[in-house]
Structure formats: structure tokens, C-alpha cells
Amino acid sequence: MSAERRGARAAIVSDRGSAPAAVIAWVGMAVTMLGALSLLGLGAAAQARADTAADLAALAGADALAAGSGDPCPIAGEVARRNGAQLASCTVAGRDVIIAVAVDAGALPAVSGRARAGPAPSSGLPR
Numbered sequence: 001m002s003a004e005r006r007g008a009r010a011a012i013v014s015d016r017g018s019a020p021a022a023v024i025a026w027v028g029m030a031v032t033m034l035g036a037l038s039l040l041g042l043g044a045a046a047q048a049r050a051d052t053a054a055d056l057a058a059l060a061g062a063d064a065l066a067a068g069s070g071d072p073c074p075i076a077g078e079v080a081r082r083n084g085a086q087l088a089s090c091t092v093a094g095r096d097v098i099i100a101v102a103v104d105a106g107a108l109p110a111v112s113g114r115a116r117a118g119p120a121p122s123s124g125l126p127r
Contacts, residue, residue, distance in 0.1 A: 039108060046105035049114030053085035054101045058117035061090065061097035066119065072097050088112065095119055 035054045061076035063123035069075070073090035076099055080087045092098075096118030 011084055014080050031047035038042070042106055043111065046103050046108065046111045047113070049084055049109045050103040053060065053080050053083035053103065054113035054115035056083055056095050057085070057087065057101060059098040061099060062117035062119075065092065065097055077100050084112070
């Protein structure tokens with residue numbers, strides 16, 4: 001065997017095992033990216049749930065306030081709970097109800113949502 005062939009053969013032999021290592025690196029990177037995207041999706045879903053729960057709780061509280069049924073906060077708290085959130089704060093400002101809720105986001109920190117509801121301002125337009 002010539003020296004050139006032995007050198008080429010040695011180069012081929014020394015590269016053995018590099019393909020599996022590259023595959024393992026690519027698979028590891030893909031799994032990491034999928035995990036990150038999964039957490040991002042989890043956070044976005046929790047934020048949407050928090051915003052929706054806050055909106056519905058504020059609307060229910062404002063409706064209760066307009067109906068004159070007393071303190072709107074217990075009603076707002078019940079609506080928030082039924083929508084998977086915890087009522088963090090409830091404030092009545094004039095005829096408006098201001099709500100803050102918190103939603104558990106699993107592996108991520110809890111996310112919050114805020115909403116305000118009350119009668120529409122008078123615009124002078126006919127209804």
C-alpha cells in the first residue's frame with residue numbers, strides 16, 4: 001500500500017464516529033428549540049386566559065353595579081374563578097369596576113390580566 005493511500009485511509013478512520021456526534025448535537029438542539037417553543041405557547045395561552053377572565057369579570061362586576069345589587073367584587077371574583085383565574089384586586093371607581101386577575105401558567109410564573117368596565121361615555125350619538 002502506498003503512503004498516499006495509507007494517509008487517506010488514516011484520515012477516513014479518524015473521522016469515524018463524527019456523524020453520530022453531529023446527529024446527537026442536531027437532535028439535542030431540536031429538542032431544546034421544541035421545549036422553548038412549547039414554553040412560549042404555554043405563556044401565550046395563559047396570558048390570553050388571564051385577559052379573557054379579567055374582561056369577563058369586569059363586565060360582570062359592572063353589570064352587577066349597574067343593577068344595584070351591592071358590592072360587585074364577589075360576583076367578579078366568581079366569574080374570574082369560573083374562567084380559571086384568581087381575583088387579585090377589585091376596585092370600584094365611580095361607576096366603573098377595575099379588575100386584576102392572576103392565572104397559573106404551569107412551569108412559568110403566574111401571569112396577570114387587567115380590565116376596566118363600566119357604562120359607555122355619553123357621545124351624543126343616537127343609539
